[in-house]
Amino acid sequence: MQDRAAQARREAASMERDLARERAAEVRRLFQRFCRIGPAPSAVVFPSQLLIGAREAFDLELTPQQAEHVVRHHDRRGGGALALQDFAAACASLEAHVESLRREDRERALCVERARRRVATKQDEATRRAQLLASMPQPNMDTSALSRAGAAAAYLLPLLDALRLLACHSPAGEGRELGPLCQLAEAMFFAQPLAWIAMMWYANRWSVPHLIRFNLNQAIILDMLASIALVVLCSPLAGGLPPTAASGAAPALLLGGAALSSAA
Template identity: 35%
Template sequence: MTMSSMTSSQGLGSTAFLAVGGAPRPAALRGSRSSPSSELRSRRAAGSSSGGPQVTSHDIPANWTGLTACLSLAASLAVKRKANRKSATRASVVGLKATDSDVDLVTQLQLEASKLRAEVSELEAEREEQLQRDRLSLFRSFDLDSSGAIGDQELRKGLQELGLKLDAPEATKLLRALDKNGDGRLQLEEFHLQAASKLIEEWRAEERAAEDAQRALERQSKELVSEKQAEQEFLASLPLENDDAGLATRLASVFAYLLPLMDALRYGVPLALAFPFLQGPFSALVLLSGVFGAVPFGLGYLALLIGMQSLAQNTELPTLLRFNLRQSVNLDIALLVPGFLGSAVSFALDAAGTPVSEELAATGNSIVFVLILACVAYSTVSSLFGVAPTGLPYISQMASEAISDTRPNDEEGSGKL
């Protein structure tokens, strides 16, 4: 028992003594290490000398009882401390044993892992040997003459027994693809059935792709034939065109362009004022325009426009005249575009506080009139030569589509449209 445990036992014993034997005088307990008999003698001497109260004989058993209880409690505490130390020592030993057991387990697992790796390597080696034996056996099954090499016919027969059918050219092609040394035969190291199967599959895929492409071409060709046949049937259902290009037809085609010229007079006033030689033709056009303008509400021009469109749809009229009638109507409708643009520009400038100047208005009107005059001049000259004026962008295309309701008299067409 150590000093600290003894001190602790003494403190607890003193506490037990106070609890059992009653409360002694502080002077008698503080620092006293004498026996009960010496303490009794000192108390008697003090009592006789001082005349104080004397200790009677019944106090001695009580003090001895408290001391006995104190000693018993100290002994029990010492036994508990010893038991605790033994338990701690036993736990430490068990921990060390557990640690040793873990080390043994890790070592055992490592040994097992090494053993498994060795078994796997052995199995792989055995598998490789078995593959080599199987390959040699397969090679010998292909090598019918036991010459140690496989020819193209032997390759073909062997693959045919395996379900891969090849013709003679394909077998020769396959052998050349596998023949690394170029001797025309396959040795064992050149014989790879998987490579041969892969090549055959690739060739089959190429053949299927070629067949699909061929079928697509055939379908496209059939569609073209069907479209051409449908077109021929449609043309056959159309009436024959009137390819007359006589003088009357040519003059009528020229007069058809009076409609856009009359409608463009308002744009040509600045040019007529600037060039006096234009006043004569302008005056004639003004008189002719006055005839149609005399009809109220512009119905005269409307009737002329509708009449020209109706004549252009008549398939019995010459194609040259029908085309020029339709193109003249298109030019007249095109004059609406500069009218809208001029109105938009004037509105924008007026809103900005800058009205359109007379010079700008005259220049714009002159440009529009010159363009219309150029189109009419081109169409007039071409029509006088008996050729349809199809050179006007977009306008001529629309005119041609509008009268495409007849078929030509010959296979190549009239050549005029």
């Protein structure tokens, strides 16, 4: 086991040495290439040669000031030019800079692609929404006298619940005036759920005039509130049920009952 580990380390070290030799040979070739740039070959790389060589070898556009800064930063001899060893360090710096620029370009391209996809998705959603709205039937905007009468009739259902609630809390002496209306409300007691379902069905039909549908929805909400108030205020637990009418009293409406108590 130890022999295998030692052999693996030797192979890794050998590969690293091979890579280092290849890297050194590549840097030497680049150095010779940069030295041949210009009217006359030189033994060192000057800023003008680095400027042209960076464009040809690394596809990197440097300004003259940047080229001079790179040479000045890596020139350990102070001669204003790069020898072979200095050029190797400068190449490593330029390659790292090029890699960072490429990484930024990839990230920028990825952001642009994501933005393009978001825009395309929003446009697709807007197109589908427009197609859906175009395929839907147009609302009926009829406001004739018949539609207005139907819109007003939608409030009969909450009116009946309001009458039942009023009769539940009316004194015995005042109940005589509400007698016929209370009888109507009691007669419609079992028909109200069917009327409520019919109102909900018509309120969701596009063929029904918009004026009627709007008032049907409002009437449904009012009827629900009136029904809740009727259950809460007139339930036996709340003590809201009126006592049975005494002698000479007006008919009193009993919640949940089908008959009115008559005067004795």
